[in-house]
Amino acid sequence: MTAYAVISDVHANLEALETVLEEIGKEGVDKILFLGDAVGYGPNPNECVELLRQKAAVMIAGNHDWAAVGMDSYDNFNLYAKAAIEWTMKTLSKENKKFLQGLPLTETIANESILLVHGTPKEPAMWHYLISEYTAALNLAYFEEKNCFVGHSHQPFIIESSYRNVISTYYTSRKPRDASRYIVNAGSVGQPRDGNPDASYILFSKDHLQIKRVPYDIVLTQKKMEKAGLPAYLIERLAAGR
Ligand code: ZN
Numbered sequence: 001m002t003a004y005a006v007i008s009d010v011h012a013n014l015e016a017l018e019t020v021l022e023e024i025g026k027e028g029v030d031k032i033l034f035l036g037d038a039v040g041y042g043p044n045p046n047e048c049v050e051l052l053r054q055k056a057a058v059m060i061a062g063n064h065d066w067a068a069v070g071m072d073s074y075d076n077f078n079l080y081a082k083a084a085i086e087w088t089m090k091t092l093s094k095e096n097k098k099f100l101q102g103l104p105l106t107e108t109i110a111n112e113s114i115l116l117v118h119g120t121p122k123e124p125a126m127w128h129y130l131i132s133e134y135t136a137a138l139n140l141a142y143f144e145e146k147n148c149f150v151g152h153s154h155q156p157f158i159i160e161s162s163y164r165n166v167i168s169t170y171y172t173s174r175k176p177r178d179a180s181r182y183i184v185n186a187g188s189v190g191q192p193r194d195g196n197p198d199a200s201y202i203l204f205s206k207d208h209l210q211i212k213r214v215p216y217d218i219v220l221t222q223k224k225m226e227k228a229g230l231p232a233y234l235i236e237r238l239a240a241g242r
Contacts, residue, residue, distance in 0.1 A: 008035035008151030012042030013190025019216035036062025036118035061103035156187030197241035
């Protein structure tokens, strides 16, 4: 089976993306899968879209991507996310907007039984959060694949449903079992929210499922955000990982 790296929620943070790609380069990965939210919050939307296009084998859309290109409303975004998405709309090039407009809501890699979705398999266009074992159990009925990768909450986890439908959650790694199914949240490259400011991504192959964390130059990203006039709250939260 192919060795994958799964990344999500880059949010225009170029330093985090470059650092994660460098780490992935050392891991003997065949393909990179991207789960959405290339832009929003951070200071380098164009650079991140272009780098992801070069490096990712498969890409899907996140709510910030669609909001930034007029495909979805951002009425329910908070004040800071709204300010950032309006800045992103002004900053994105025509070509990158066009590219983001073409991103699908879900993708499947049929021969390896993988589903990719930013929010949840149930109603992907509603951008629900999958953050509990309860929601995971509910969503297992909405896809057929063995493995589903999600993002959106910026909090990484590995949820396993055993052959008896017993649900367990892991926060570091898990050796995949033949009879189990998995919902894995890749966490966030560019704005982690689980209390750990290090960028998050997933390594995945037939016998290996692992959450990886990697520190990057947060101060440089913060300086760029300041220069761009992005909200102070968004600048500060990067260092807190919240
Ligand atoms: Zn996000």
